Amino acid sequence: MMAKLNDKPLLSARNLGKHYGQRLGCRDVNFDLYEGEVLAVVGESGSGKSTLLSLLATELRPTAGAVNYRMRDGQTRNLFDLTEAERRFLLRTDWGFVRQDARDGLRMGVSAGGNVGERLMAVGGRHYGRIRDTASDWLNRVEIEPERIDDLPKSFSGGMRQRLQIARNLVTHPRLVFMDEPTSSLDVSVQARLLDLIRGLVSELGLAVIIVTHDLAVARLLSHRIMVMRQGRVIETGLTDQVLDDPREAYTQLLVSSVLAA
Amino acid sequence: MIHDLVTLEGVSKAFTLHLRDGMKISVVDNVSFGVKPGECVVLGGPSGAGKSSILKMIYGNYRCDHGRILVRDGEEQVDVATAEPRRILALRGSVMGYVSQFLHVIPRVSSLDIVAGAATDSGVPQAEAWARAERLLTLLNVPERLWSLPPATFSGGEQQRVNIARGLAADRPILLLDEPTASLDAANRAVVVRLIEEKKRAGAAIIGIFHDDDVRELVADRIVDVTEFASSKAA
Numbered sequence: 001m002m003a004k005l006n007d008k009p010l011l012s013a014r015n016l017g018k019h020y021g022q023r024l025g026c027r028d029v030n031f032d033l034y035e036g037e038v039l040a041v042v043g044e045s046g047s048g049k050s051t052l053l054s055l056l057a058t059e060l061r062p063t064a065g066a067v068n069y070r071m072r073d074g075q076t077r078n079l080f081d082l083t084e085a086e087r088r089f090l091l092r093t094d095w096g097f098v099r100q101d102a103r104d105g106l107r108m109g110v111s112a113g114g115n116v117g118e119r120l121m122a123v124g125g126r127h128y129g130r131i132r133d134t135a136s137d138w139l140n141r142v143e144i145e146p147e148r149i150d151d152l153p154k155s156f157s158g159g160m161r162q163r164l165q166i167a168r169n170l171v172t173h174p175r176l177v178f179m180d181e182p183t184s185s186l187d188v189s190v191q192a193r194l195l196d197l198i199r200g201l202v203s204e205l206g207l208a209v210i211i212v213t214h215d216l217a218v219a220r221l222l223s224h225r226i227m228v229m230r231q232g233r234v235i236e237t238g239l240t241d242q243v244l245d246d247p248r249e250a251y252t253q254l255l256v257s258s259v260l261a262a
Numbered sequence: 263m264i265h266d267l268v269t270l271e272g273v274s275k276a277f278t279l280h281l282r283d284g285m286k287i288s289v290v291d292n293v294s295f296g297v298k299p300g301e302c303v304v305l306g307g308p309s310g311a312g313k314s315s316i317l318k319m320i321y322g323n324y325r326c327d328h329g330r331i332l333v334r335d336g337e338e339q340v341d342v343a344t345a346e347p348r349r350i351l352a353l354r355g356s357v358m359g360y361v362s363q364f365l366h367v368i369p370r371v372s373s374l375d376i377v378a379g380a381a382t383d384s385g386v387p388q389a390e391a392w393a394r395a396e397r398l399l400t401l402l403n404v405p406e407r408l409w410s411l412p413p414a415t416f417s418g419g420e421q422q423r424v425n426i427a428r429g430l431a432a433d434r435p436i437l438l439l440d441e442p443t444a445s446l447d448a449a450n451r452a453v454v455v456r457l458i459e460e461k462k463r464a465g466a467a468i469i470g471i472f473h474d475d476d477v478r479e480l481v482a483d484r485i486v487d488v489t490e491f492a493s494s495k496a497a
Contacts, residue, residue, distance in 0.1 A: 250280030
């Protein structure tokens with residue numbers, strides 16, 4: 001991300017908001033995300049961070065505002081003006097989504113190789129041998145032994161399932177990956193390994209990532225920039241280490257002081 | 263004329279502690295000084311005077327409440343106090359480095375890779391980066407049998423020396439040194455002094471905090487007394 005400072009944002013949220021009837025999901029969210037940038041959205045449950053992620057990933061329609069996205073052809077489009085076919089194509093090719101619960105992000109009745117290969121077939125891969133080779137290569141990159149390629153994710157540990165989700169998402173070389181609490185269902189020892197793996201792949205592939213987490217240590221390790229949310233609004237934003245080491249808002253100071261070492 | 267690589271103009275910093283009823287702690291007020299290429303400015307003053315806060319503001323790790331912190335990036339001057347996060351990250355990537363006495367341990371990466379990686383990240387070619395890493399680790403007396411191991415299990419002193427090697431492996435024109443020699447023995451302090459001299463000769467602008475008088479005397483071209491920037495303490 002160092003080289004290109006004059007490029008255009010990959011994604012821009014403008015006055016983005018969501019009300020569920022009278023109840024506020026989130027409001028007035030504005031930010032730009034550039035290629036190669038990792039943005040952490042932090043806050044407690046009910047802060048609106050999950051609503052925001054669902055809006056950005058077009059799983060929810062906003063009640064206000066827009067999300068502009070620079071497509072692979074260079075055109076910038078409001079995501080909520082896309083046709084359903086365009087949206088699905090984006091989801092299958094240019095985006096990834098790593099879920100907190102691997103059961104929501106994987107097909108549990110399909111083999112590990114199938115889970116990875118399926119995304120390749122969705123973008124037009126037809127040659128079985130090549131798909132299998134690519135799947136095997138990706139299993140290897142996420143540190144799953146290639147001989148497990150025909151096993152079902154059901155037989156995998158929590159950490160392996162998350163790594164398989166990552167392989168499934170990255171195999172199509174997306175430019176943007178959403179992550180929803182990707183490590184919080186794991187034991188601490190397993191978390192460290194997964195975070196290390198994610199960090200390596202993100203910087204190697206130059207991915208843009210929007211990661212929602214309640215864990216400030218995860219935000220510090222993975223993200224360049226941080227947005228702190230409370231009661232549906234962004235209350236503080238900036239360089240990750242600056243916000244965590246010199247928090248300005250009372251609520252951010254409370255969050256930072258509530259953990260032993262972030 | 264030779265331009266400053268770093269210029270501070272009227273920089274002020276205070277912390278507001280909302281969890282302590284909004285108590286305001288003023289750290290420094292109206293800090294102004296500049297550093298030229300090849301110059302080492304040492305920040306002086308007792309602990310608590312705000313030396314480390316000044317370094318952290320220059321690096322963008324602490325916010326700057328008032329004033330400007332101008333950092334030269336080629337032909338451009340960037341005000342760290344107002345720059346976008348990604349601009350600051352770009353400065354950290356190629357223009358300014360920060361070396362403290364603490365190593366943020368990266369799991370599963372060998373010591374040699376940590377040091378060489380710091381050099382390649384800043385654009386040094388692979389072979390040159392490895393040669394530099396080996397030289398720095400050798401000079402800093404990190405035993406060769408440890409090079410292939412991640413430093414997580416090393417002693418505090420060994421980790422600190424790996425960290426110094428990492429901090430000095432890149433070619434960054436601005437170096438911020440936050441007590442890198444604290445608790446080093448005399449032999450290793452002398453190595454760090456020699457390495458700082460090399461950086462100065464290569465044209466780096468260095469701003470440092472050194473607890474040891476002997477190191478300070480050897481490397482400083484100028485001492486900036488931070489107590490001059492003390493704000494009214496009762497603020």
